Amino acid sequence: MSTPTRKNTPRKRRARGSISAEEILHGAYELASEESLDALSMPRLAQRLDVGVTSIYWYFRSKEELLDTMTEKAMAEFDRSFTLSQDVAWDEYVRTYFRQFRAVFRDNELLCDLIVMRSGPLTPEASRIAAQRIDLVLGVLVDAGFTPDTAMFAYSTLSVFVRGHLFLERGWAASGRPDLPPEGAFANVPGLSVLTSLSQPHTMAMVSEDDFEFGLENTLRGLRHLLAEEADEPCVVRARNAKDAVPVV
Amino acid sequence: MSTPTRKNTPRKRRARGSISAEEILHGAYELASEESLDALSMPRLAQRLDVGVTSIYWYFRSKEELLDTMTEKAMAEFDRSFTLSQDVAWDEYVRTYFRQFRAVFRDNELLCDLIVMRSGPLTPEASRIAAQRIDLVLGVLVDAGFTPDTAMFAYSTLSVFVRGHLFLERGWAASGRPDLPPEGAFANVPGLSVLTSLSQPHTMAMVSEDDFEFGLENTLRGLRHLLAEEADEPCVVRARNAKDAVPVV
DNA sequence: ACCTGAACACCGTTCAAGT
């Protein structure tokens, strides 16, 4: 029994062409997908691939570079899971698009972690995929009468709102604690007036289904009226403030 | 010269009442404030306080508990840096409030890291402070004619948007790279139509000043019209979609 | 050219003491 124990067995040296960037990327993606992005560490990945930890560094300069490449893969997968509607009004198109946007990230934690949570500059490839998808939505908005610039701002607002929503949702999910007790969240805070007179339960998290839908619809309402204003809609005259709105009777 | 070297000098044991939770909290807050929240580690903090690392664990069960307490402090500081406007229209009030909301977090990285980036359940104390501030804004909305529930949704939308904006901004800032080259961001992506015809520079980051202002104003516009709809404004009849809007001429 | 283990400088946290 001079055989070294399992634990201390040094792996036999692998052949020269036996690893590749693709293989590492695939293993990393799988590991993160099965467990979580947090669980992805260089040692764990090496173990899974049956490779020396340092070998990974020959193919990826750093963990960040590996994550960037994983994000490319994630962006392609995100793109594939979209089904764009056709022949609907621009606002229905946008509504469906961003509901789906949220749904895909909600159902796939890894995509959300790589693309939403790790937000920042993308690789050119990931950037390309995103740009082409965004351009389609902008096209719909421009066809509806928005200028290209306004269309871009409209997309930006919704994108920031939806990603903000996903980000905050994740924060509460990660805490383990379920959302605050729906009612009674503010029960023992003195000096409150409105918060204690809500007729439906609201939570501090602000990431309920209703919160999402309200935000989405309100943004669309704003855009609808912006479009009308830009087209010199005769009904409401330059309504900057509610009380300034002049109904043309 | 039998004196042990500086490096290896064991700290002399401290007296029994010589540390306190407050002192640790203060030191942690200062360290994070001077450097960054990332730079705050238990060993670094202990070193700064001239205390054994493990001593901290007598006062705080974990680093997370320390961070939660720091967030309480941060929330109080955030609250103090607010100056609420008076005697202005509800939408001007909300506009000023959320511009300030963003500005405070932008100017104080630590507050942003503790309150925005580390979003999730707050301690009861932090929760209380936030609830009281939010209640003031809701009061203004209710006075303007919104129902308490709608007021809460309105706050939620804006809060999620602004925090989303701050979160994304931080992601791009952390990357070190300045934002993408304003124009030419999509220059070499084939098949683009709208993105290549923008008359002003937009960036992939979607967190420019203009993006923020557009989102804020658009949300306010949506809310203004929602208020009008709810009050049975005679001008636009149940305008769920732009094409459904019936101008009453 | 590719793969490797040992080593480095860190983490957060536990534990069995010391006083």
Added chain:
DNA sequence: ACCTGAACACCGTTCAAGT
């Protein structure tokens, strides 16, 4: 009751080799 160092199980990364 409070403070402590040693130790544990991790990180990401570098370096000087091996083949």
